[in-house]
Amino acid sequence: MQQLPILKINQAFIYRKIGYSLVLVLSILFNWNSANGQTTTRYQQFSNEFADVESLGKKWTLEFNLGQSYTSIPPNNNSPFAKASQFYLRGWAHYYPSSRWKLSYFLALFGNVSIPDIEQAKDFEIRYALQGTYYINKIGYSLLTRFRLEDRRIQNEAKTFEAYYRLRTQLKYTQPINGKVIRKGIYYAVASDELFVKTQAAITDKDFFDRNRLTIGGGYALTNDTQIELLYCNEWLPRPAGNLIFNSYQINFAFTDLFRKYKDKNKSRELHSVDNGN
Known part of the structure; x- marks a missing residue:
């Protein structure tokens, strides 16, 4: 008490x-x-991500992400599908020390086909990160704050990897609309804001403040373990030579224990085949 x-x-x-x-x-x-x-250059972008979380007991989970994005080419082509921008593979390990804390680590490979803010084309990036998530509230709605420290190793024109660090802090709010928890048939709203700061590197200039990312949108739970989200993301990048604004439209799919369900389904088919004498 x-x-x-x-x-x-x-x-x-x-x-x-x-x-x-x-x-x-x-x-x-x-x-x-x-x-x-400063003058402002605006980009229109589209991205999507497939995410699957696999449970490993009560304290651990693994997560796998596959994503890609496209970008416009201002001022000649303002279509968000004008050019491929990036694709990535990312693997996470999550640990839950308590009901309010989640500690995470990820390793990712990014294929940066055309990244306007760092003028990188057809190069790779290796990214590591440590992340802490604190759930301020989890009953009725979700309110969390997240802190992530990234080690980015970006390939430059000489095909060597430049390293720099970036710190990201986020506040995220999720509200179920037609129910109290997100499960099959429930619509929900999402809103978040994230600030980025970074160390200096030749490939990213000397700016300490990197960007601000504002995201709003909604989602729908197709099943208890499958969700789809439609999001709008606005990124503002202040730069000495001219500010950049990215308007990104996102479609994301999230699954829970997808591989395990597929494995269990195949195992059930094998047992059923044996039972039938096939």
């Missing part, structure tokens, strides 16, 4: 810290952008 006030105090403290930090950073960025008065 005595732990409840402490939990409420901790949550209120986290809310205030997140709110103050976002207001401060966004105010600084707005003032910086207004003072510089």
